[in-house]
Amino acid sequence: MMGRVTLRNLAAHKIRLVLTAVAVILGVAFVAGTLMFTDSMNKQFDDLFSSISEDIAVDVRAEKVVGGDDDGMSAQPVPASVLETLKGVDGVRDPIGNVTGYAAVVGKDGKIVGTPQNGPPQLGVNLTESAFYDLTSGRAPRGPAEVVIDEATAEHGELAIGDTTQVVTAGPPQRMKIVGLVDTGNMMGATVTAFDTPTAQRLLLKPGYFTDIEMKSAGPSEAELRDRVAAALPPGLEAITGTELREEAQSDVAEIMGFFRTFLLAFALISIFVGAFIIFNTFSMLVAQRTRELALLRAIGAARAQVTRAVIGEAVAVGVVGSTLGLAAGAGLASLLQTQMGDAGEGGLTLTANAVFWSYAVGIVVTVVSAYFPARRAAKIPPVAAMRDDVALPQRSMRIRIALGSLLTAIGAALIAVGLAGAGGNPAVPVGAGAFGVFIGVAMLAPVISVPVLRVLGAPAARLLGAPGRLARQNALRNPRRTAATAAALMIGLALITTVNVLGSTMRASIDEQINAQFGADYLVQAQGAGGVNAEAQQRVKDAPGVVAATPTYGGEVKVDGKDVFYVAGDARVITEAARLKIVSGSAAAGPADLMVDEDTAKDRGWEVGAAVPVQFPDGKTERLTLSGVYSRSDLIGPRLMSQEMHLRHTLNPTVDIMVVDTERADAATRTALESALQGYPNLEVADQASLKEDARGQVDGFVTFLTILLVMSVVIAAVGVINTLALSVIERTREIGLLRAIGISRRQLRRMIRLESIMIAVFGAVLGMGIGIAFGAALQNALADDGLGVLSVPYGTLVVYLAIAAVIGVLAALWPAWRAGRMDVLKAISTE
Template sequence: MIRAALRSLLARKLRLVMSTFAIVLGVAFVVGTLIFSDTLNRSFTALFASTVGDVVVRPVGGTTEAGGPSSATLPAALVDELAALPGAARADGNVTAIGVYVVDSDGKAVGGYGPPALGLNDNDAPAAGGEGLALVAGESPVGPDELALDQVTAESAGYQIGDTVPVLLPRGDPDRIEATLTGLVGFPEGGSLNGATLVVLDTPTAQDLFLDGEEAFNDIWVTARDGVSQEELAAEASGLLPDGVEAVTGDAAADESADELLDAISFLTTFLLIFAGISLVVGSFLIVNTFSMLVAQRSRELALLRALGASRVQVVASVQAEAAVLGVVGSTIGLGLGVLLAVALRALFAQVGLDLSGQSLVFTPRVVVAAYAVGILVTAVAALAPALRTVRIAPVQALRDDVALPEASLARRFRGGLALFVLGCLSLVAGLTDLLDDVVDAGGWFTGAGVLLVLLGTTAMSPVLAQPFLGATRRAYAAVFGSVGNLAGQNSLRNPRRTTATASALMIGLTLACTMAIVGDSAKASTDRAIEQNFVGDYVVSNPFGGELNPALADQVAAVDGVASVARERFALAQEDGDARALAATDRAGLALFDPVFVEGAPDDLVDGTVVLKEDFAADRDLGVGDELTVTVPAGEQTWTVAGVIEDNPVIFTPVLTTIGTLEAGGFPAADYVLFVTAEDEAGATARDGLDDLVADLPVVSVKDQQEFAADQRAQIDQFVLIIYALLGLALLIAVLGIVNTLALSVIERTREIGLLRAVGLTRGQLRRMITLESVVIAVLGALLGVVLGLGFGVSLMYAVRDQGLEVISVPFGQVAVFLLLAVVVGVLAAFWPARRAARLDVLEAIATE
């Protein structure tokens, strides 16, 4: 008796642990994503607060395509004038250059695609946010033979103070220096460069290398005296500035750059938000499922309470009280686990170049609120439905041997689900097409709501939808695995609600994985096609980090044996009525190579001081040949004459094309982005060898032919898809644990039946196989539903954006097959523990279990 009682208590305890576990997972998922998003945002905020002074004095106008400083400079004398302002505490001149790459001890340039490689002059100007970069170790560099690096770069390149560090310079002569590392800079108050690399030199050296020795600065930070606001100081400074130079407050400057970057990473924050939402839904499913089973198993106990005179309200309240306790405990543990999850996410993103290791995790009160709200509310709701069902049946009935709890009819549920599904589809159509664009501008919300509604609708319908699949699986199992297969198939059919609710976690994960697979594959296919159609010349010379090329390189390339011609392409940003406009520039050879179709004008009309416009851009402004376009560039306001109007051309993807001379006259730095090389007939191999020799010593220059170029572009897409897969891997983990939970509870629930099966001769191995097969059905069901939905979402998404350069819709069937296989593996793994537990049950005790 004592043993039996202990056993029963232990079983109950296990159930409690498992339902708490469901809450823990759900909460951890939400907390992890929230903390990571906050951390990401804070790291950017910190970065931008540290990149501005109280007032920034800078040349008016554009920046280069890569976001770097313009080539227009400020005279050094201006610094002293600004420092003398009554409201100024001090003024410091900054030299900033991009494309300054640190070469690591293996001879490779440090950095990833995206974050800039910066060269700075050394000064201790305080940043507006008070969180400026500062020396954290060693000494400031002095003279041409010393430099400092940021901590993260020094660490990843393997340099310590005292080592000699080679650095590649963006342009000019020399294009490479070596200097001794004297110090490390970083954010003493926390903050991250997010993958950017910093090389710090003393001011004369920086001016020498980056500004051709001119005693000038790219911008000047003016620090306000105590009690002087940024606005007051900016107004004071404006008074003494020459034309073409402006003074902006630090806040405004930080917002500008933050807006630009946050725009660029908005897909990431949006994705994380969606991810948190999904994790919430998946977590809720898990909790609802577990609690339904728990209460169903306790229905007899609850009926006894009712028989002894407890009112319905009392019984429901007792279940709710239990749920509340579990909710609190689960949320607390989940909160802790969520922090670990955020750490894991940070490590994951560091792998792909978004290094946040300098930024400590941001833990805001809203995370705690969200954790407890999710844990407690969802658990309360989850416990309510089954408790209400239990008290609705007569106590005497519940006390009988096998109680069937009344369930809302599957047909009604199916109709409800269908309604949600249809509503979701309509919402998707509204979001993905421009039907409603004239009425409301909320396409993103419609799309998001549509996805959610379709997922929920499918989940509600799935017990009915899954019947044919489960029935067919049972027959297939029975045919292949005999009696054990039949039993497993029957078990999955026993409670289709539970089977499908468990499967839905996997369904949601795989829906997204599949959608992303299609998006990624279509993007790759579209890129391939675009490259195939538009790759001009035989080879492309570019900077694999997306940075600039030394302009001298084009001449060196042209001198290579077998090279017939070299075309340069440059990009820059100009301001037009306060909006940034992208410019492209090329030379004669480029114009001949890109061969744009002129609607108006002719290629020969494009000379310095003129521009060629894309058709739709010109139409928007009602501009034609001979009209003028006025923009603000680093050299100030410029008016360019329209020399021609061209059709859309994939190589020229900016609305405005001009000449290299025009850009240089506008104050943009002389730096090429891409060189298109055409080889002489029959001299391809010679040219290639020559080019390879030329760039062998240039770690930031690469030569690619069409295949290599395409592979390169594909690799970038792959990297993006990989991040998303890694995140979905977490969702997969939750799904596995959900299956484990359901199976384990179902094993407890079926203890007597398992005892009976064992008594009539089912071996332990057969029992394990039975449970594994059951688990595989659940997993494959979830995977199938997910794949079907994912195909639907992916294809419709790609169809919706087909006008935006992604015209090829490609479904990676190989990958989809891998997903399904993965589901089988997931099923087998998830069954391991519950199956072992079932196999270890003592036959006699199992039979005797109440």
Template sequence: MLRTALRNVFAHKARLLMTVLAVMLGVAFVSGTLVFTNTISRAYQKSSAKGFDRVDVAVRPAHQEGPAHREGRGHRAGRTADLTQADLDRSARVPGAASAVGVVGGFTALAGKDGKLVGNGFQSQGGNYSGARDPRYPLVSGTAPHGAGEVAVDSETARRTGYRVGDTIRLSVDGPVLTPRITGVFTTDDGNVAAGGSLALFDTPTAQRLFGRPGAYDEIDVTARPGTGQTALKAQLDRALPHGSTETTTGRQLADDQARTIASSMSGLRQSLLVFAGIALFVGTFIIANTFTMLVAQRTRELALLRAVGASRRQVTRSVLVEAFVVGVAAAVTGLVAGIGIGAGLRSLMGSMGATVPDGPLVVTPGTVLAALAVGVLVTMLAAWLPGRRAARIPPVAAMSSVHAQASTRSLVLRNTLGALFAAAGVAVVLAATTMNGTDGQAPMGLGAVLLIIGVFVLTPLLSRPLIAAAAPLLRGFGVAGRLARQNAVRNPRRTAATASALMIGLTLITGMTVMAGSLQQSIDRMASSAIRADYVVSMANGNPLSPEVERTLRGTPGVTALSPLRNAPARIGGGTEYLTGVDGRAIGSLTDLAVDEGSFTVGGTRVVVDSGTAASHRWKAGSGFTVVYEDGRTQRLTVAGVYRGNDMMRGIMLDTAVLAPHQKDPADMQVMVKTAGGPSAAAKDRLAKALGLNPAVKIQDKQDISDGIARMFTLMLNMLYGLLAMAVVVAVLGVINTLAMSVFERSQEIGMLRAIGLDRRGVKRMVRLESLVISLFGGVLGIGLGVFFGWAAGELLGTRMATYELVLPWGRMALFLLLAAGVGILAALWPARRAARLNMLAAITSE
């Protein structure tokens, strides 16, 4: 039986090629994902670990929340006090310490030669260059910075922007624009620079002044003398430094923490990519099962003869599984090789898109190899098990007389009943999930979607007849070829269903995501346009608060007719913590357009406005009074003047900044809303930018800028998803080709007879192409229909948290998807149609 199985594999190489390709693509996606994420993760870990090579023990202020983030020292939460020069001197004198370096840093925005912000705002950092030669940052050209008018930049930023030593650069450190001269260019292992950010270094006194730490540090990095271990040095520092005000961590622990952080951040990307790989494999499973079903059907008499000469059912099933095993191993090995290439290609693609990835070899772990082999072999064998089991259960006499050819009425009734139950359960669960709140409905909706897809797949043979029959009027226009194509498409409903389902799943996901993205885009646009009357919104590029100086500068700018800051401040109300939003009470009404449910939108003195959600949680209404405890501990009685409908852009308790400011130690604005004479224009925007000194750290956006930013985000997301789901569509194309090739082989005698009675080669090609077109459009219609349903359901779930959400059907894109399905059918039919037309009619008629 083993020799028979192996002979069958090599006897049907062409027939199994498409199956190998389908499995190979899925395995390549899985192994490519693992190679890519492992390579990037290992490269970042090694690069990050180099940053700790010169740090044996790090000293930080005590009670700091979370592990240190070496690239963002200026924004640490929970710091109780800065480290002083005395702490640095004390650390340097500890026995076993070779050197101690004080570290200070924070957000620093650099402007390129085009005036735009360099890198990503959150990854634009600055720090201090210690001494004449800082071993952390080896200089490749120039000298160390000295004084307020000098700065050094990293080599990657210099390469990307074209800056050289001696050039003047524009930068901002949470304040006015500075124009220092570049004195040096250095190399660094900073992870942010590797990810496309920038790093600027000042001398220590300048850095301390710019980052608001005069004479103080964020961290002290201590290097041990030869022969002194990190643990021993840590113990000595703990004894020498003030107890309770500092904490120490070894460099080894820092590197381990950073490695875990990087691995955790990469796990999300890995899981997302593996989901799409799973989709491709799921689609490929249909093709594998379909192929083996057809192969088994073609060899029914051969299997029956084996049964007649003594082979048991188990041996017949095992022979089919041996074939599947050989196919799976071949597909897994080729898929692994292709996956390594995909991993390398993805890393190169990141580089071409502007993302800087640390150098390092491709990482192919034993786990990746085992995963590729396991996925390829198991998926193939599981898909082939049912056809093999079905073949083994056919009685030899029945198989020889072809009694087995038609499925029994009982099996069809059972299949349709199960399909209807799954589909009904899926619809019920999805509809129930739409009534739930936010994240509570995500898991039920996912379960319902899976049940519905399974149900539709099981019901697809039943659905194929009426839906394909609907195309009959169009097919009649193609004459005999059209009528034959329709009959061939419904001749074997199960085969048609399995072929169409592969395309259906891919289009379901693509359509559903397109519907959701389009609806979200429009909903956010409506939110911005309906809530904001201001012409411009001014904010920091990295999301940090603005200095109050920005508001004062804009208030004196010619052409500004109204403006208001949005200033957040924590407060205690009724035993809980709420965030107050300070606004200009006189201007806020003309800068926003928020619907008022109760009272009036009046802000001034002790009168405030509250969003409906906050009001409901506190049982407030217009005229209600409450006591607020400000951050300085003082209390005040406020009155609710009105209740408005909040949204994701604007919500909370609004009160006048004149009331809030006296209770704030360090006031800062999240945004400043501005209205200008004559409305938004290029001249008005340019006037505001110049008033702020063309500051690269500050964003000035009108409504269109906000909308375009959101649109870019959704477009990027959709394009990535389309690219990932294209794998499933490619697998679906292979499935259609496979089905048609098998169908042509099965109908060789019939095609020869049609040729003999007058159907020319062109007619045969047309018949096969139309059959492929009908099957593909059938899968396309099902996929688009399911995608619209899932997009609507997901939107209903989102609508519970977004009042402006409204379903938007992208008719143009759905028409394009239908054309894509038609294109899949036409493309997939090229080779089978050509093969059918070239059949020798006499040889075909006399074939068994």
């Protein structure tokens, strides 16, 4: 019998439950889309690496001394003489030397094709018979003036076979003729520029060297051949099997995609969390409106458990339908994400059992859990209540709610403080748990907070708009629990968006302060991409009119006390002045075997000036450097500064990262002279203090915008919640609305009343959320003050815009409920029980 009751209730409340299902659909779509997208990308990478190295039995490369050298482009090279040695090893077939490095192609518009910064790699390679790409048109390059590029690069750069274009590498730009095109398959957006082997060695590595040497097997197993090859190798080189090579590549990608999946799923869970408030609110209102009906069921013999199961049954149905539609919407979202990946997203969509399982699990479980407490309240309705005209669900005391809400808020704040203080473990866990606790706690306290806040927010409407304004405020205050539950959904989304914007504004202000305090040079010349500033460009900078001095700086990675660490290398005196380093002890008069570190590093290591520091370089050699100076923290230089001589001694193919330029006068004419000197180098740019700030702000703004877009989903779900609550409230107040119409209130005034009520609820949620967001942002800034976020900045202008957007959300959310209320038949509304 109760099963039929459940089905009847579903049929009787289709619109209400459809609105509830929207929250489930949107939340599940985010989860399903994330899982399908990352599963698809993982499969594409797996297929790519399998196809690239499927014929490789053994690969020879330099031993990895420093962990960062596993990218194949900065690792120590393999002498070409090793290739001849390997040809004599029994079982080795077709050994081939590979050359890999940085190379980019300039398109017809004079700009580099691709995205050199924070984008897919721009690969320069030697064209070999075992290459992972196929020559589809033209021929292989022959000689130093010919090149082959991939088809996607040719299309994006509007280039064709026979064209002469500029190729940018670590050396001077080369004018080369395109003689062929290759199909790289799905290379995830990477560009490929291929030369013959001697040209590739000269431009990308060093004559007489390879990045690695791969070979096939003439019979022995991979492991057996690996051991034979390893026995013939000189010190400093290692042999690994093709299987190990593929597993390494897949493991690296899996780690990156795993982080990306966790990142997106965090936002999906936020959307689901917001949706749970809506589901809880909807079922609470449905139960409240059906109190007499449920009491009659109890009166005719239905047990409490049966009533509970009836309501839970409705929740399961909503969860199943919402999960199914959410899974379909997730496929669309995953496809959209793939299109944003450009060439990297052309491998098709992969649907796995993992995505299906978690979509239904999340959708159904969240819906059922959210509906459980309203279901229990429904079961507690006494049968005798069916005989009364004024049936109402009993309300719990606010004292328990206030006490529990305060406790959860305090515990949440404490967990956030522990996480931000870095008291061991993964800080994301206590911070996430703390934020969850704060949201739940504030949501429980919201009914108490709502009364004074809504009185203030509603005062202008009540005074200026007459009866509709007064009625709207009274309606919002009539049921503080419901109003708070509706506003809480919007509160969460806007709290997180506000936190992100406060953090972004703080980062911009802190970066500006750092550049003002630490940037002492007139100009910097830096490269876009991995090519660096080549020797010819360095000389042009030095010869530019008005330039007094131009000093190269380098970056590298070494091993200190068994840990991989980064450093900057160059003329210590010049860098000290350019970065306005404050010397705490020792001096900046660093010799070739000296090292300078910041205060934190010296303190953590227990080093003092004069200490001997063993440093192991990527070439495997170890030097004992003398600590010559300690300086205050510098975000521009970092914690370690080494001499240029030491860096060059252990780097086979050094790359200048930045040129520090001092001039007679830092004015427009000098900058124009520098830019003119570098006109033939499309990968180099001249930066001063203002442009550095602008670039930094652009990166921060992009990051903030990206996070805000991800959080908008939760705001959309919250808007659906406002619509749902108002629609159910209009149904609940049918008779009241009829009486208002009967005593003379017009349809226009009625719609205005509902719009104002919606605006008050939305603005209340926004005010609550932005208050929490500012507190979260201030806590983050305080915790990260020593890590570069020294200036707290609250973007009040942006927050005012968000408050206005919340009011607009309130207006839009009220359109349908207000329209429905205005169309009610007065007589039928009055006669409604």
